[in-house]
Amino acid sequence: MTTKSPLLSRPGAVEAAGADAGVASHYGEPLREQRALAAGTAVVDLSHRGVVTVTGPDRLSWLNTLSSQQVANLQPAESTELLLLSVQGRIEFDARVVDDGGTTWLIVEAAEAGPLAEWLTRMKFMLRVEVADVSAEWAVVGSTKAVPEWSGLLVWQDPWPHVAAGGYSYAVVPEDTHPGAERPWFEYLVPAAELEETVGDRKLAGVLSAEALRVAAWRPRLGAETDDKTIPHELDLLRTAVHLAKGCYKGQETIARVHNLGHPPRRLVFLQLDGSQHTLPAAGSEVRVGERKVGTVTSVAQHYEMGPIALAVIKRSVAPDEILTVMDGDEPYTAAQEVIVAPDAGQVVGRQTGFLRGTHK
Template sequence: MTTPSPLLSRPGAVEAAGADAGVAAHYGEPLREQRALAAGTAVVDLSSRGVVTVTGPDRLSWLNTLSSQQVTALQPGESSELLLLSVQGRIEFDARIVDDGGTAWLIVEGAEAAPLAEYLSRMKFMLRVDIADASADWAVVGSTAAVPDWASLVAWQDPWPHVSAGGYSYATVAEESHPGLERPWFEYLVPAAELEQTVADRPLAGVMSSEALRIAAWRPRIGAETDDRTIPHELDLLRTAVHLAKGCYKGQETIARVHNLGHPPRRLVFLQLDGSQHTLPAAGSVVLAGDRKVGTVTSVAQHYEMGPVALAVIKRSVAPDEILTVLDGDEPYTAGQELIVAPDAGQVVGRQTGFLRGPRA
């Protein structure tokens, strides 16, 4: 959406900044809103997101050749996630995809929509596909529960944290114990002109709430957990966004080489922050192990149950039991880490022992 959301006119609305500019950070009671969102009784305005549509009979087979995911046989209403990578395997685009039988809908960060549409347009060649940046015409609304009244809307259901077909988990916890299971997630596509009418008097939560739940679910977000060097292995994105057995695509060589023979140089970690300061460090704050810089905080939030929490990307070599320090300017925050990506992730060929359990059957 290119203009601020009309829902910013709701009482108490405070506009978010950065990637979420144009929608509400909160409506006056962030923790109450977060509880309601977690309980499935509130929805969150995500109309700062971008929407790219791909139509035409070749759309799915064509997207399949370009991306990390197997989407040729994607059924109407079925949701998935795909990555478009550089030749070096670095993440360039991360798209939520759902097909309605005639259109493949790609939900992306707002800043990604125009570049993604431009990239796809350059790659269409003689294939029967049409690409459009439809961000101005569509809004996105998030929820932790299916909304019965919105059954006619196109909805993307986050596959996270389930390991998709052809995927692989780099987490040290079993899938049935993954904290992401506590955050089922739906993103509904609503005609922008009908956003207020569709939401009506349903309770609203701001993006501070959805971000806190995302962090607690260990769910990476492009533009937050990524930089120009990020490869999918570092963020455990092989579980939902990569099919390890599909055909050739740009970046596949790096995906296979790191997974089978190497290790990702960095790993995503969940941080439980010391809450005694009653403040939060900023995203971008340095992560220290002793006096040594080992990474960067990527996302921070106040969780309604756990208190201050964060995601960070740190060096693979950091010991999993090491107590870390987040340094925001001169303000230190003690941080206990929970493993998201195992320190020995990768190198699955001949794997016998280690944090990981081995390949998914």
């Protein structure tokens, strides 16, 4: 059962659906709210997020052995992102990670907290760790700027779009011109009982605003850009969520093989949609070249400056200059693509030339 945020009682609040149920989609003025969120003058209620804690002296070394990320030496208040993968290298969990010196906090999608806590508990063995799903006791509030009055709260700062230590960029643009550089992102952990008091009279933006800024930043989201076959390379997640030089973990062989010798079969792409129509295609709509299906729209948003935009996952073989058509039922939408993951991403061993000019650390 979805727990509804107390902030839904604010004037104009309209509840979101799907993965964001339980918080406000908007408060009556979506584009104005989005502009305020981008400017740092509004915050967004993300209290539907799942929160899992890991305590005990072995917590960081244990998470290090399980995940794609190097977290053994994670410092208090330092933020990172980790993936838990299948043996085939497919994404099973994607967690935002911050440690306070005694507890590691994992912020995940609403539906993922219970399954993640159960999975981690099964992997404890004899190690000195304790896992808890504390989603009911903690809320999350998002912002594009640090909030000085909240300096006493633990905060996760999104590493996107920087290339973390041990990471690798599959994007064709450098960090300083990456669209994600225009979207700093902070997620504050707030005791659920103190959510209303903490937010106070600050201007609120709905999750529609946060999603539009995320799509514009090319930032993938678990459950939106992912399916049961997604590998990190397809979404450019090697830049923030994978350490290519760390020790063994489940799925590492696929990560290394595709990165060094192969190519990801699909690639994330940004779509600028035809703005002459008064509707938006739904997530899940087909992406076509002519009559041939080449991918799927994964996220759609109305951006306050760019108009209708989307993220899609398409076949690697689609030419970067191809004009695409999004089909929502019988309704076509012309879409110009911007390359996120380079068509020749991967196969870095022996690479001399190519489309990819990504950075690595």
